[in-house]
Amino acid sequence: MASIAEKLTDITGAAFAALDLPVELGQVRVSDRPDLAQFQCNGAMAASKMAKKNPREIAQAVVEALQSHKEFSKIEIAGPGFINLNITDDYLASHLAQSAGDERLGVEKIAKQETIVLDYGGPNIAKPMHVGHLRSSIIGDSLRRICDFAGYSAIGDVHMGDWGRPMGMILSVLEARGTLGEPVTMDQLEEIYPAAAKACKEDEAQMEKAREATVKLQDGDETYKAAWKQFIDVSVKGMKKNFDALGVHFDLWKGEADVHELIAPMVNKLKTNGFAVESEGALVISVEQEGDKKEMPPLILLKSDGGVMYGTTDLATIVERMEENNPVKIIYVVDQRQSLHFEQVFRAAYKGGIVPENIELTHAGFGTMNGPDGKPFKTRAGGVMRLEDLISMGIEKAQARLAEADLARDMDKGERADIAQKVAIAAIKFADLQNNRIADYVFDIDRMTSFEGKTGPYLLYQAVRIKSLLRKAEGQGFKPGKEFLLRDSDRSLALLLTELPNVFEGALKNYTPHLLCEYAYRLAQEFSSFYAACHILSEEDEALRSSRLALCELTQSQIVLVLGLLGIKIPERM
RNA sequence: GCGCCCGUAGCUCAGUUGGAUAGAGUGUUGGUUUCCGAAACCAAAGGUCGCAGGUUCGAAUCCUGCCGGGCGCACCA
Numbered sequence: 001m002a003s004i005a006e007k008l009t010d011i012t013g014a015a016f017a018a019l020d021l022p023v024e025l026g027q028v029r030v031s032d033r034p035d036l037a038q039f040q041c042n043g044a045m046a047a048s049k050m051a052k053k054n055p056r057e058i059a060q061a062v063v064e065a066l067q068s069h070k071e072f073s074k075i076e077i078a079g080p081g082f083i084n085l086n087i088t089d090d091y092l093a094s095h096l097a098q099s100a101g102d103e104r105l106g107v108e109k110i111a112k113q114e115t116i117v118l119d120y121g122g123p124n125i126a127k128p129m130h131v132g133h134l135r136s137s138i139i140g141d142s143l144r145r146i147c148d149f150a151g152y153s154a155i156g157d158v159h160m161g162d163w164g165r166p167m168g169m170i171l172s173v174l175e176a177r178g179t180l181g182e183p184v185t186m187d188q189l190e191e192i193y194p195a196a197a198k199a200c201k202e203d204e205a206q207m208e209k210a211r212e213a214t215v216k217l218q219d220g221d222e223t224y225k226a227a228w229k230q231f232i233d234v235s236v237k238g239m240k241k242n243f244d245a246l247g248v249h250f251d252l253w254k255g256e257a258d259v260h261e262l263i264a265p266m267v268n269k270l271k272t273n274g275f276a277v278e279s280e281g282a283l284v285i286s287v288e289q290e291g292d293k294k295e296m297p298p299l300i301l302l303k304s305d306g307g308v309m310y311g312t313t314d315l316a317t318i319v320e321r322m323e324e325n326n327p328v329k330i331i332y333v334v335d336q337r338q339s340l341h342f343e344q345v346f347r348a349a350y351k352g353g354i355v356p357e358n359i360e361l362t363h364a365g366f367g368t369m370n371g372p373d374g375k376p377f378k379t380r381a382g383g384v385m386r387l388e389d390l391i392s393m394g395i396e397k398a399q400a401r402l403a404e405a406d407l408a409r410d411m412d413k414g415e416r417a418d419i420a421q422k423v424a425i426a427a428i429k430f431a432d433l434q435n436n437r438i439a440d441y442v443f444d445i446d447r448m449t450s451f452e453g454k455t456g457p458y459l460l461y462q463a464v465r466i467k468s469l470l471r472k473a474e475g476q477g478f479k480p481g482k483e484f485l486l487r488d489s490d491r492s493l494a495l496l497l498t499e500l501p502n503v504f505e506g507a508l509k510n511y512t513p514h515l516l517c518e519y520a521y522r523l524a525q526e527f528s529s530f531y532a533a534c535h536i537l538s539e540e541d542e543a544l545r546s547s548r549l550a551l552c553e554l555t556q557s558q559i560v561l562v563l564g565l566l567g568i569k570i571p572e573r574m
Numbered sequence: 575g576c577g578c579c580c581g582u583a584g585c586u587c588a589g590u591u592g593g594a595u596a597g598a599g600u601g602u603u604g605g606u607u608u609c610c611g612a613a614a615c616c617a618a619a620g621g622u623c624g625c626a627g628g629u630u631c632g633a634a635u636c637c638u639g640c641c642g643g644g645c646g647c648a649c650c651a
Contacts, residue, residue, distance in 0.1 A: 030590085031589090031591065031592085031594095032589095032594075033594060033595080035595095036594080040593090040594090042592090045592095045593075045632085046592090048631085049631095051629090055631080078594075079593085079594055080594085080631055080632075081591075081592085081631090082594065087596095089638090101635080124651080136592040162649065163651095164650080164651065165639055165650060165651075197576065204631070236646060256635070256651090279648085280648075280649080281649080282649050284648075284649090290576095293576085293577065293578095294576060294577040294578080294646095295576065295577075295647065296647095297647070297648050300648055300649055301649085302649090303648095303649040304649060305588080305649080307649080308598090309648090309649070309650085309651085310650080310651050319598080324640070335645095336579070336645080337645055337646065338580090338646090338651090339578070339579090339645095339646080340577085340644090340646055340647065341651090364630095365579095367579080367580085367644090369646085372586095374643080374644090376644095377645095401613070404613095405611095405613080414601070423613090434587080434588085435586090435587070435588095435598095436587080436588080438579075438580090439579080439580065439587090440580070440589085440643095440644065440645090441586085442585095442586065444585095444586075444588095446600095447600085447603055448584070450600090451602060451612090451613050452599090452600090453598090453599045454587090454598065454600085454612095455599085455613085457613060458614085460613090461611080461613050462613095462614090462616080464611080465610085465611055465614085468610080468611065469611085472610060473610085481618075502590080503590090511583075514587095514588080515590085518589095518598090519589065521598080521599090522598090525598090526576065528615065528618090529615070530613085530615065531610080531614090532606090532614075532615045532616080533615090535609060535610065536610060537609090537610045538610075567650075573611090574611095574613080
C-alpha cells in the first residue's frame with residue numbers, strides 16, 4: 001500500500017495530466033508549514049515556466065479538478081501558487097486503520113526478490129578492532145537490514161583484510177624470532193603486528209623478507225600457510241566477540257585470501273581480451289574515460305614483482321560474487337577516502353566485462369572520524385581506542401544510570417546486564433547512524449554514551465513507556481481499537497505515522513540510515529508530547545480511549561520496526 | 575599542481591534534490607509531577623546559511639570566482 005502523500009500525488013498528478021501538463025508536477029508532500037496545511041503541491045509554479053501561464057491560474061485549474069475528490073477537507077491556493085491541501089479525518093483514519101492492519105505497516109515490498117551483496121566491517125587480521133571499524137560495521141549492518149526488509153535477498157560479507165603484505169610482515173618476523181609454526185594468541189598477534197610494521201619500515205632487509213614471505217604465502221607455501229591459517233582463526237574469534245556485542249551480523253565471513261585462486265584466470269582473461277597491458281613493469285588496466293576531469297591512474301593488477309594488489313583482489317571478489325551470488329547490486333560501505341580506488345575498480349569491472357552495465361556497483365562511503373579537536377580521533381594517550389573499550393565504557397555508564405533509577409531495584413542481575421547492554425549499544429549506534437553518512441564527523445565519547453536528548457536511549461525509553469502503557473491497559477481490560485477517532489491532540493501524531501513508507505524509500509534509495517534515525521526521533525518526540533497532553537487510561541469515552549491505544553500500538557510497532565532496521569534492540573523495561 | 579568532500583545557532587548536526595517564517599539536540603534562562611515511567615514535557619533567548627557575484631517569480635540548495643578546513647592522486651591496504 002502506498003503512503004498518503006503517494007495517494008494524493010496520484011490524484012493531483014491526474015489533475016495536471018488533464019491540463020496537458022506532466023504528471024510529475026502533481027508531486028504532493030507533507031507541508032513544511034503545518035500551520036497552513038497538512039500537505040502541499042508546488043507543481044503549478046514549475047508548470048508556469050513551461051506553459052508560460054500565470055502559476056495561480058494553473059493552480060486554480062488544478063484545484064477545480066480536485067474539488068470532486070472527497071479525500072480533501074480543504075484546498076487552497078497560497079502565495080505565488082502553492083496548493084495547500086488538508087485531508088478529512090475520515091480519510092486519515094481509514095488510512096491509519098489500513099496500515100495498522102498491515103504486517104509491513106504500509107511499506108511496500110519490491111516486486112521480485114533480487115540479491116544485493118553488502119561489503120562492510122572490513123576488519124584486519126592480527127589487529128584489534130578500533131572505533132574506525134564502527135562506522136563501516138553499523139552502517140553496513142543497517143543497510144543490510146534495510147535492503148532485506150525492502151524484499152531483497154541481502155547478503156552481508158565481512159570481507160576481512162587477511163592477505164597481502166601485512167601477512168608477510170608478520171610471518172617474516174615470526175620466522176626471525178624462530179617461533180614460526182607455534183600457536184599464537186590474539187594478544188601476541190597484537191604485539192607482533194605493530195612490531196613487524198616498525199621493523200620493516202626501519203630495516204630494508206626485513207622488508208625484503210616480508211615481501212618474499214608475502215609472495216611465498218600467496219604461492220601456497222605449506223609452512224607459511226599453516227601458520228597464517230592459525231592466526232586467522234585466532235583473529236576471527238576476537239572479531240566475532242566484538243560483532244556479537246554490537247549485534248552486527250554477517251552472512252559471509254570471507255576475506256581477500258578467498259579469491260586468490262580466481263586471480264590468475266581473471267588476469268589471463270583480461271590479458272587475452274587485451275584489457276590488461278604492461279606498463280612500467282606492472283600489469284595494469286587503464287580506466288580512463290572520455291570526459292574525465294581528473295587524472296585517472298590505471299588499476300594495477302600485478303606489481304612488477306608479480307605480487308597482487310588490493311585492487312586485484314577486489315576485482316576478483318566481484319568475479320566471485322557474480323558467480324556465487326548473482327547480485328543486482330554490490331554495495332561497499334568503506335571509508336570515503338577510498339573513493340578513487342573504488343572508481344578504478346568499478347570501471348575496470350565494467351570495462352573488463354566482469355559485470356554487465358545494468359548491475360549497480362556503489363561505494364557508500366562515509367566520512368572520517370575526528371576527535372572533538374577536529375583532528376583524526378585519538379585517545380588521550382594518543383593511541384587508537386579499541387572497540388571493546390568503547391563498548392564497555394558505554395555499558396558501565398548505562399549500569400550507573402540504571403543504579404540511579406528506582407526501577408532497577410527489583411530486577412535481577414541478568415536483566416540488569418541485558419538492559420545495560422541494550423542501552424549502551426542503542427546509544428553508540430544511534431549517535432553514529434544519525435549523522436549523514438558522507439560527511440566527516442566528530443567522535444565524542446560523552447555524546448556517544450549520553451542518554452538524554454536525541455539519543456538511542458531516549459528512543460528506547462519511549463518504546464518501553466508505550467509497552468508499559470499497553471500492558472497496563474490490558475490489565476484493565478482495555479484493548480486497542482481497530483478504528484481511529486481523531487481529536488486535535490491526536491492528529492499530528494496520526495499524520496506523522498503515515499510518513500513511514502516515504503522515509504523508508506528515501507533511506508533505501510540513497511543508502512542513508514540517518515533518515516530513519518530522524519524519523520524515529522520525530523516519532524518518539526511526537527508521541528511523548530501526545531502522551532503528556534492526553535491521559536489515555538483515564539479517558540472515559542471508550543471509542544476515544546481505544547483509538548488512542550491503537551495510536552500507541554501503531555507508534556510502538558513503527559518504533560520497533562525502524563529501530564530494528566537500525567540494528568537497535570529494545571528491552572522490555574529499563 | 576590536479577581532483578573529490580565539507581563550511582548552517584556557542585558546540586554537535588538535520589534541511590525531503592529550487593519553495594512560504596532555515597529546524598533539532600546540547601548548553602543557557604524560566605516553568606511543569608496528589609494522574610498511564612521526569613532517561614520526560616512546555617516555553618524563551620540564540621542565524622549576514624564561509625564571502626562575492628550570477629541564473630529566476632523564489633537560492634542554504636543550481637552556476638562562476640575567491641577564502642577556510644579535510645582527503646586523495648600507479649607498484650601499501
